[in-house]
Amino acid sequence: MSKLYIAAFLVAFLSVNVLAAPFEELMEIDGRADVENYRLPTEILPWNYDLKLAPYLQDSDGVKQFTFDGEVTIEINSTINTNTLILHSKNLNYTTSEYWAADAPTNRTALGAGTLNSVTDKLQFNLSTPLEAGKTYYLHFIYIGTMDDDMHGFYRSYYLDADNNTQWIGSTQFQTHHARRAFPSFDEPKFKATFKVTIRRHRDFKSFANTNIAQTTADGEYQEDVYQPTPRMSTYILAFLVSKFERRNDTNFGVIARPEYYNQTEYSFDVGRKILSALDNYFGINYYEMGNDKMDMAAIPDFSAGAMENWGLLTYRERALLYDQSSTTLSAKQSIAGVVAHEQTHMWFGDLVTCDWWSYTWLNEGFARYFQYFGTAMVETEMGLDQQFIVDQVQSVMNMDSTNSTNPMSDPDTNTPSDLSRMFNSISYNKGASIIRMVRHAMGEENFKNSLNAYLKKHAYTNTVPENLLDIWLSYWPNSTVQYAEAVFRSFTEQVGYPVITVTVSDNKQSFSVKQERFLLKDQNTSNTELLYTVPISYTTSDRKDFSDTTPKFYLEASTATVSKDLNTSIDWIILNVQESGYYRVNYDEKTWTAIHSSLHSNNWGDIHELNRAQIVDDLLNFARAGILSYEKALEVLEYLESETNYLPWSSAFTGYTYINIRLGNDTEQFANYIQELTKTVYEKLGFDESSNDTALDIYNRAKVLSWACKFGKTECISKVKEYFANINTTPVPVNIRSVVYCNALRYGNESDYDCYSTNLTQVHLRLNKPSSLVYWVVLKMKHSLKNISMLF
Template structure:
């Protein structure tokens, strides 16, 4: 019978951990010794802690003046991830020390304390030892109360080889040589503040570092692989600016003496906010001045800001349990944009927030198999399933909406109140609403509970009638679902603003729609042109306009009097309505020529994503080649403007725009672009002239798509020779663009080989599934090898992503049934939600094609010259 999970007993409460660890890097084991200062709140004969794959050799406890009690039995539970230490008599109440000696394993699964392989300049392979404890893997390194509410302080000591760098949350307090072991030294770190176990971190390896201080005198160090200090300069600059921003914005001092940024050769996510020692995947932190792209630098700035926001929101104040995870991730995902907008204003980052964050949340939250922001979590094993677009992106989007609703000044006051009131403590979502409500005097709790506790979001339908100089509006809200079904139950409190052609800079309507339907009057004056809800796309809802209002937007799109963020909002909302069957794809194809003179990166980024989705689906029809010609015609003018090479003094976003347009044209068959891509690739391979970093990934993809075995082999050679993770990724991610089935099979074999790091393997594997042919190959490989794949890539982050990416763009009911049946029989624990979402996506794709495929084909035949 399966054991039932429950939170740890509270008979004992940890106060401080004294932890001494000695890694044996050659054998991938470590010895551990810990003395936990505890408060015994209730007399008991046993102590239950979290522990996984740790061999406890002995344990004793001593409470104040009482005798030492030695454990009589130590019973691990693999299923519950606990160890129960039994004592022969009652442990008396009071303060005492629980002492444990144990042995553990330095694993290879990128969780707990694990090993990460790297190669030194002489070609020798070596291993670093790093940690990844979130959400519940500190228990793989030391027996502990591994729940976020069990906060304590930590005294950490590492015994390491003399030639290795040792880093932890706090600065080094002392170092000394080990008698009898001349090759070792003992590194003692200062005591941490009160913190949760998942934020403890340490690293042992070979690194260099550079340093700087903030305006407030906070030390920031950026570590890099040996000899690559230059690659840490961008992250150091971003970190100094970001920490300074947050300290001023929150008006709460950063409480630690330093922040370290540490790149780890093998890392399962982008970064981890360990307090005072933030760890990163290498390509999410290191910038090669000659070979890193503009988009990569922007991404690194965002990630650094995200992790440093956590130093307050998540670390200083922590959610009480994983149910409130979104407090950590949603807020940090919003704050990263606040920060980057301030310190890198040239990025125009808020316009990108909508396409990169809000729209991703819409895609998932419009499915039946979504979940509320705040999800009851019964056990830590469920946590990974909610590390998704909802926790991060919807969380960030509704906080952005709240920020606009209460205003920046009151938002900052509320945040300061929240942080100071709960400093070093744990909180619930309601604590945040209470602080923000006190600061602004508005019903924050009432408004926000409708967004955090309910799944989905509303579509606001407008019915408008003109009445003299007034416009009478009837607004109706209803949950939006991509399958077109009606869910009449949920109602949101929706802050609604509107602008018009006569009132662009400030709202002409500002109301709270709290009912299913309400009516409003707007003074429109004479000759009203367009009228738009949700200016700036700040509200987490979409809008359905009547045809007569929708038509009025076309002149404003063409002359760009409608702001860029609102132009892209119209296109995005229309496409969601198309997917739900509330209008047809032909309406979109008719509207897009209005954007022929468009020059805004964010608008083209949105349009490009929509066109990409349609192209994936039309691969299952006879219309794809006609559609690609339509896209080439649509982008001809903007391509003439941006060209291959950067112009003097061009903006950050113009640089990003070039890669988007070039990629679409090259992959959609523009022969002029393809031939130039081949020419530049040949120069690059020969060493005569490097492809510019900003278009290098795009060129690689184009030449793989248009080339054959020789091109693939040339790129494989470049992959093996590449010295940075960023370069390997841009090469590896291009492989799936091949149209040759034999090459696509080789790509999967390559992805699963030892030539590719585990952290990168799934991404390269999934790149094969971008075409109909590749999808079938990838799915067949998964079916034939699923047991080995699950073993190699355990957990939602890896096998869940692989399953969803490989299958979600199938487009027939038969494929949906096949995927569902196979994955039901061969069920992998923890990926149920991913499987349901993938099957739902396939059915939605099938429905769209069933409704619109013939109409699209007819439109293309009539409007695209062959």
């Protein structure tokens, strides 16, 4: 069947079924009726916590098992005269609560019962003796807490050791508002203080905390570990761990894991030290000179977050930190390095300098996500993370940000716990990192790097709002364009969404004009539809083909409807947003799309940078989805993919085609033929066998291409999968295509194949660091309905 016939079928089908189909937006449901004030007053400031905890984790602890004894003394200073004290507390039962002035330590006064608001977790005391402005006081509490199994606060979890015995551990997760479950506290990021922690534990256990142990004393079967004081920091990055774990370490850097997985800590140990050194150099502040002379990274069996940036005791899910050379894919290895870089970046962006409130989560997470890619790329240069950024981060968040259910990066409407959770979404992470990258290209690398050094040094041990970062960036922005900097910053951080820039080339092809509107996947009649932005515009043309210069050639201001520019020469094509350095889409007039189409279909299609080819693919499929361009036009240009063999354009294509496949439902025969023809060249180039010349991106591309080829019925692909499967007990499947082989062997297998594979799969599932093995296991359990699940793989 001809490619044109298949494309015609898809155009006809999609015109009826895709554009008319209802659009599912990501919705945030907030059922609150009345918004209470969750924030603490700012007139009382904590300076130090002296915290002592004694967890009970053993069966022999009887009724006390899974509880902990706590005692804390908080040094505070009041900036006003007041007889009201408010702090946070949750699920703590107090036996002692008192306070005294620093200059009268023997004159202790009971705080009384206090009033607890169970919604806001605010514990209020009405003081019999008022606090005086400018004086130092101490609050003292003795209490009992519960170690729940919900992975928040100071919680319990367990694992089965090599002898199948249950081993209990006590771990923490305090972000965003769970330190109050371990000790009464001023549990907001802006209330920074120092912490002196003491952990009392059974001698069979070990404890770890943010800092090094200052001393350990024995008390019968128990020991007390007293830790060095922390730097001045927020409550949410305090952490401790009580377990039987082992530590791989040098003088001041370690990786902690259960003993059975000690051998899988080597890679994260090595790459962690390298990344930390690279970040030291880039940020201009040595980590070990910031007030904490050690860093541990701990692998936790039960952990709600992917990882957590506790200062000096970074915690991770096991699969995010542990590497088994025989079974971990290159993609998973890359993920380990990236998550390590992400959490280590937080030592500067989040720990040393912290967002003032969760409204500005992107000040922490945007930089961490940015250096997750570009920091790792400083060390693991062969992984190509700097290139993957646009498909993983920029393009992925654009879909979410093209709906009216999105939120701005800086969101003042952040108050409740559900609001806080909402801020940890792809807008703070992906968009935050994308805007940071756009600023870097606009400022230039050297200015950008110097600005971050200045920001960190100026605001060390304090909290910031976006204006603090803007002030620094304005100081380092090139003088020739600094007048646009603030408008760019506010356009993209304070407003939702992003623009589509429409380009019209003059008839003589010697000039062009641009205009903008907000890009939406579905027309919405709201005020946000009319948003405009100040946009840095970079471009290159067919006569220059300079894709190395990402510096903006001009700025399209929000206040200007249309801008025209002379080219001083006749061109065939123009491409805006060089290397997709800006956070916007680009649409062209008919003749320019035709010219780009011709260039991509020529033998010189590689003249257009790979990042821009990926951008063109992503933009076209989203324009068709939104009804801005016809599917006929989009698919016509994308026929060039028959010659494309690089990962980034194919990654963009597969993302867009996934949406089409979902919309087609059961009418996939023609689409399957289309995919088989489109992927023929790249399939034949990559095949199943890795080559010594393969780049990391080739390896990732192979897995994607094979997955799609097998999924859509390519005979050679299915035969090869079955061949691997038939020999699975004698010939190991190459690690980087195991997901393709296992999933498609199950997809196209019969009942005896499932039974044969069940034992083998069980063994794979029970081993560590197989995030995809859980998928295989689910597939096995769903074998009777597998072939009806069109998008499972």
